[in-house]
Each structure stands twice: as structure tokens, then as C-alpha cells.
Amino acid sequence: MSSQQPCERLRGSRHLSTTDLAHRRALAPSTVSAHLSVLRESGLLASRRQGNHVL
Structure with missing residues (x-):
């Protein structure tokens, strides 16, 4: 898995906290x-x- 793939999956997701x-x-x-x-x-x-929370 490339380092870009996790970011691509999160794009367009709801706001997520660090946790x-x-x-x-x-x-x-x-x-x-x-x-x-x-x-x-x-x-x-x-x-x-x-x-x-910081989102």
C-alpha cells in the first residue's frame, strides 16, 4: 500500500478526530x-x- 492510499480513502469522509x-x-x-x-x-x-475536539 502506498502512503497516498490512506489519504485517498479518507478524502470526502466525515470529519474525524485524531483518536x-x-x-x-x-x-x-x-x-x-x-x-x-x-x-x-x-x-x-x-x-x-x-x-x-479538534477535527
Whole structure:
């Protein structure tokens, strides 16, 4: 599986929290959070806060 395939599967999905993504990929939430931070900083990902959650 290429590194692009998980992103392609998530495109168009409902908004997911870091914990939801971590469970889907069987990764630690901290690992997913670190990767999402890189994507956010590069402008490839947008996020928003909903209560205590960042989606």
C-alpha cells in the first residue's frame, strides 16, 4: 500500500478526530497527531475545534 492510499480513502469522509484516525489505522494517537501537525503546517490539511475536539 502506498502512503497516498490512506489519504485517498479518507478524502470526502466525515470529519474525524485524531483518536478516530488513530483507531482506524491502529496507530498511537500521538503518532497521528504528529503527522497531522506536519500536514496542517504545510497547508495540506485544515482543522477546526468543536468543543474539546479538534477535527
